[in-house]
Amino acid sequence: MENSQENIVLRVEGLSKAYKKGVFASKDVSFSVKKGEIFALIGPNGAGKTTTIRMIATLLKPTEGDALVDGNSIISAPEKVRRCLTYLPDEAGAYKNMKGRQYLRFMADMYADNKQQSAEFVKRAEEICGLGERLDDKVESYSRGMIRKLLLARTIMSRPELAILDEPTSGLDIINALDIRRMIRSLAEQGMSFLLSSHNMLEIEYVSDRVGIIAKGNLLEVGTPAELLEKYGAENLEEVFERVVSSR
Numbered sequence: 167m168e169n170s171q172e173n174i175v176l177r178v179e180g181l182s183k184a185y186k187k188g189v190f191a192s193k194d195v196s197f198s199v200k201k202g203e204i205f206a207l208i209g210p211n212g213a214g215k216t217t218t219i220r221m222i223a224t225l226l227k228p229t230e231g232d233a234l235v236d237g238n239s240i241i242s243a244p245e246k247v248r249r250c251l252t253y254l255p256d257e258a259g260a261y262k263n264m265k266g267r268q269y270l271r272f273m274a275d276m277y278a279d280n281k282q283q284s285a286e287f288v289k290r291a292e293e294i295c296g297l298g299e300r301l302d303d304k305v306e307s308y309s310r311g312m313i314r315k316l317l318l319a320r321t322i323m324s325r326p327e328l329a330i331l332d333e334p335t336s337g338l339d340i341i342n343a344l345d346i347r348r349m350i351r352s353l354a355e356q357g358m359s360f361l362l363s364s365h366n367m368l369e370i371e372y373v374s375d376r377v378g379i380i381a382k383g384n385l386l387e388v389g390t391p392a393e394l395l396e397k398y399g400a401e402n403l404e405e406v407f408e409r410v411v412s413s414r
Contacts, residue, residue, distance in 0.1 A: 173201040175327050175359040176222070180231035182383075183217050191217040193383040194231070199328065204350065204360045206370045208403075209380035210411060215363045216332065218380070222361070223253040223330055236327045254321040256333035259313070266301035266308070266316055267292070270323070277324045287323040294349065295319035311342030318346060322353060329353075330361045335369060347373045367403040377403070381411045 176199040183192045192214035199205040209215050220226040222233050224244040232239055238246040260269050270291045271284070278284035292301060295315045305313065314335070322329050334350065335343035350373055354360060364370055370377060371391050379387040379394075387394060387410050391403060400406045 174198050175201050175203075175236055176205075176361065177234045178218075178222065178231075179233065181218060181221055181228055181233055182230040183214075183221060183226060184229040190214075190229075190383045192221070192380075195380070195383075195385045196231075197378050197385060197388055199359050199361060201327075201359055202354050202357045203375045204354050204362060204373055206362045206364065206374040206377045207380060208364065208367070208370055208377060208407060213380045214383040215380055217383075219253075219330055219332060219361065219363060223251065224248055225253075250326060251328040251330060252321045252324065252326045253330040254317055254332065254334065256336055260305045260316055260320075262306035263304065265304055266295075266297055269305060269316065270301070270320060273320045274323065290325075291319035291323035294322065296345075309342075311338050311345075314338060314342065314346065315349075318349065322358065325358065328359045328361060332363045334362060334364065335366065336364075343369070367407060371403045379407060379410045386410050 178195055178197050181192060181195045182190055184190045195218050197205070207215050207218065217226065221228050222235070222240060224240050224247050228241070232241050235247045236250040238250060240247050264272065270288050274284040274287035274291070278287055295318070297312060297315060300308070300312065305316070308316070318334065321331070335346050338346070347369060350360060362374065374391060376388060376390050377394060378385050389397065394403065394406045398406045398409050400409065
């Protein structure tokens with residue numbers, strides 16, 4: 167692995183998923199994420215990103231390999247893993263008939279061990295989402311950007327060791343997307359680790375500490391944006407992405 171044992175929050179070791187014999191959606195994927203690091207996993211549609219993420223989130227069982235989240239195996243201790251991470255899928259939604267604050271309380275009660283902790287989670291989520299008085303309105307009245315901020319606040323209000331975000335700013339306007347990227351960077355600076363997936367190369371270049379490029383189920387490159395730009399003599403990550411994927 168490319169990092170030492172120190173401060174590793176996520177360690178992925180030879181993770182593979184075969185949906186039928188000899189056909190792998192994800193094959194022998196290995197990487198690690200340090201405490202306070204933002205790691206982006208990028209690749210074409212059907213490359214294995216979502217399959218890999220769902221295995222780490224314990225939603226899919228691997229065919230081979232393992233992943234450790236804060237030292238807990240997704241194979242032998244999935245219930246402990248679920249207490250260490252949260253997952254925000256691209257297609258996630260909130261209960262539209264609930265008010266924003268009511269939704270946060272509902273979700274906090276699911277994560278918290280007691281009422282005091284639940285109240286702390288809600289307070290943190292209210293501060294993170296920045297929706298103010300709009301939290302007293304029903305979610306059905308929210309814009310897509312407001313819903314995404316609410317969902318992100320829900321995802322990280324329990325201060326997980328690892329937050330997995332699939333397309334965190336998908337479909338958002340520039341202002342809302344910038345708000346969420348800044349929010350992610352700020353939380354990482356406070357020590358939270360992130361595993362991101364996005365098709366937006368500008369976003370990845372801006373927000374990520376390291377990037378993994380996956381295609382046809384194989385992890386082909388891992389490095390900082392600067393390292394990858396230099397290695398491929400590229401001006402941006404889109405060019406790196408194109409060269410890596412088309413060369414394999």
